Amino acid sequence: MHMNKVVVSLFSIGMAVSPLTYATNGYFTHGYGMKAKGMAGVGIALPQDSLAAATNPAGMVMVGNRADLGLDLFKPSRGAEVANAGGLPNGAYDGNGKNYFAMPEFGYNRMMSSNMSLGVAVYGNGGMNTDYKSSPFGPNAGINLEQLFIAPTWAMKINSTNSIGVSLNLVRQTFAATGLGMFAGSTSNSAALTDTGTDTSTGVGLRLGWTGELTPDLTMGATYQPKTKMGKFGKYAGLFAEQGGFDIPANFGVGIAFKARPETIFAADYQVIKYGEVAAIANTLTAGGPLGANNGMGFGWTDVSVLKLGVSHALSDKLTVRAGYSHNTQPIPTSQTMFNILAPGVVQDHLTLGATWTLSDQNELTVGFMHAFEQKVDGPGAIPASFGGGDANLHMNQNSLGIAYGWKL
Numbered sequence: 390m391h392m393n394k395v396v397v398s399l400f401s402i403g404m405a406v407s408p409l410t411y412a413t414n415g416y417f418t419h420g421y422g423m424k425a426k427g428m429a430g431v432g433i434a435l436p437q438d439s440l441a442a443a444t445n446p447a448g449m450v451m452v453g454n455r456a457d458l459g460l461d462l463f464k465p466s467r468g469a470e471v472a473n474a475g476g477l478p479n480g481a482y483d484g485n486g487k488n489y490f491a492m493p494e495f496g497y498n499r500m501m502s503s504n505m506s507l508g509v510a511v512y513g514n515g516g517m518n519t520d521y522k523s524s525p526f527g528p529n530a531g532i533n534l535e536q537l538f539i540a541p542t543w544a545m546k547i548n549s550t551n552s553i554g555v556s557l558n559l560v561r562q563t564f565a566a567t568g569l570g571m572f573a574g575s576t577s578n579s580a581a582l583t584d585t586g587t588d589t590s591t592g593v594g595l596r597l598g599w600t601g602e603l604t605p606d607l608t609m610g611a612t613y614q615p616k617t618k619m620g621k622f623g624k625y626a627g628l629f630a631e632q633g634g635f636d637i638p639a640n641f642g643v644g645i646a647f648k649a650r651p652e653t654i655f656a657a658d659y660q661v662i663k664y665g666e667v668a669a670i671a672n673t674l675t676a677g678g679p680l681g682a683n684n685g686m687g688f689g690w691t692d693v694s695v696l697k698l699g700v701s702h703a704l705s706d707k708l709t710v711r712a713g714y715s716h717n718t719q720p721i722p723t724s725q726t727m728f729n730i731l732a733p734g735v736v737q738d739h740l741t742l743g744a745t746w747t748l749s750d751q752n753e754l755t756v757g758f759m760h761a762f763e764q765k766v767d768g769p770g771a772i773p774a775s776f777g778g779g780d781a782n783l784h785m786n787q788n789s790l791g792i793a794y795g796w797k798l
Contacts, residue, residue, distance in 0.1 A: 413734075414662060414695045415662055415690065415693045416515045416517045416734050417515040417662055418514065419759060420741075422437065422439075422459070423461075423757045423791050424711065424757070425444060426759060426789075427743015427758070428711045428741065431658050431698070433445045433610040433643060434608045435608070435701075436600075438496060438793075439455050439496030439508055440510050440512060442508060442556050443514075444612065445644070446540075446554030447544050447553050447599050447600045448544070449508050449542050450545060450552050452506075454499055454500050455496075455795055455796060456497045457495065458494075458495050459793030460493050461492040461493075461789050462489060463490045464489050466787070467485065468481065468785075469484065469525070469783050471780065471782075472782070473778075474525075475778045482523060482524050484519035484520060485520065486522055487520050496508065496511070496512075505543075506543070506544045507541075510542060511537075511538070511539050512537075515536055516533075516534045517534045521730075525781075526568060526571050526572070526731075527570060530569060532567075534563070534635075537561045539560075540556040541559075550603075552599070554597075555598070557593070557594075558614070560637065561589065561591050562619060562635070562637075564587070565588070566584070567584050570583060572628075575686070576628070576681055577682045581624055581626040581628070581633070582627040582628050590621060594614065594637065596612060596614040597612065597614075598611065599611050607645070609646075610646075612644075616637065616667070619635055621634050622634075626681050628681060629681065630668040630669045630672050630676075630683060630684070630686075630687050631669065632683075633681070634668060635667070635669045638663045639663040639666060640663060641660070645657055654700070655699075656701075658695075661692060661693070662695070663692050664690040665692045668687065669688075673686065673689040689722060689724070690720040695717040696717075697715040698715065699711065706747065707747050709744065710744045711741075711744065711757075712740075712741065714740055715741075716739075720735075721734065721766055723771060724768065725771065726771040726781040726783050727768065727781040735783050735784070737762075738761065739759055740760050742757070743757040751797050754793075754795075756792050757790075758790050758791075759788065761788075762786060763784065766782070766784075
């Protein structure tokens with residue numbers, strides 16, 4: 390127990406200084422835990438390891454005594470094109486000044502009795518990064534958003550077929566922006582617009598969950614995370630609406646898992662992310678006010694719905710293989726592409742593969758791969774007349790490859 394506590398503490402510190410930038414379902418990651426990532430992120434009704442708390446805390450009482458440590462290497466490809474513009478320079482722009490991001494995750498779970506567990510999950514919730522050496526806004530423009538969750542979790546079986554759980558989400562996020570001086574005439578606070586270094590904000594939230602076994606082969610689950618109120622990015626009070634506000638949007642989902650055969654499980658999740666309820670994310674370019682004001686222009690994102698489908702098949706008692714596919718609705722309307730040159734989170738379709746080897750000591754080695762297919766969003770006329778008019782087109786694709794080790798405690 391002492392060593393486990395040390396590992397948790399050290400890993401939390403390590404993640405606080407590690408890059409956690411990600412962008413799949415909007416800016417949320419496609420899944421949590423390497424086993425779930427191999428199934429397109431499915432996990433609301435199918436807990437598989439001690440990262441289950443990040444998806445549905447009720448699942449922690451089903452995974453037993455274990456710890457999991459994983460690392461994902463993520464490579465996004467993002468960029469933009471400006472055409473027919475009267476103010477911004479026309480051309481194609483590459484936002485890949487930084488290509489690779491290492492994203493660690495850690496989970497720990499301990500059964501306090503046969504019906505109750507306590508654990509913790511430490512993970513990157515998501516983020517966004519662009520780094521343009523040359524951009525339509527000027528040289529060296531870009532942003533970097535990172536979100537870290539530390540989630541102590543309690544779960545309990547309330548009867549033989551139903552479980553509930555709650556995670557206390559301790560959240561730390563960082564943000565930095567560079568090269569946005571061209572917006573100095575469009576902000577309420579030019580001293581807190583760009584190139585002010587990395588800023589940090591913290592907040593506390595909850596995630597609630599339920600799982601229910603309808604039959605021995607059919608399980609359902611549901612989870613809800615209210616909007617997490619975060620401290621403001623004071624250094625960027627002239628960029629984000631509400632004087633630097635950047636709350637984490639509410640999200641909720643339902644899931645189902647069906648054991649078609651003893652060795653084969655099919656699962657599906659449906660998730661909704663309420664980006665439209667966070668002013669800094671949802672306000673449009675024509676919101677009416679300057680950057681940083683309550684009604685200041687923002688990225689214009691809409692709510693996102695995500696459908697995740699996954700399958701797990703045990704080839705033997707030593708090897709399990711997984712696959713998955715997910716699709717999310719487009720968060721960025723065609724009319725909002727100009728500002729989203731900084732945050733082109735347009736990908737919608739993800740294919741995943743994964744496998745777990747059970748070792749001789751019953752510990753586990755898991756790998757997961759994700760490919761987000763190339764997605765383009767063209768924005769004819771998306772550049773407002775106040776910026777000279779014209780078209781702004783976005784594109785992105787992604788790949789990630791991860792590995793995790795699971796200990797049975």
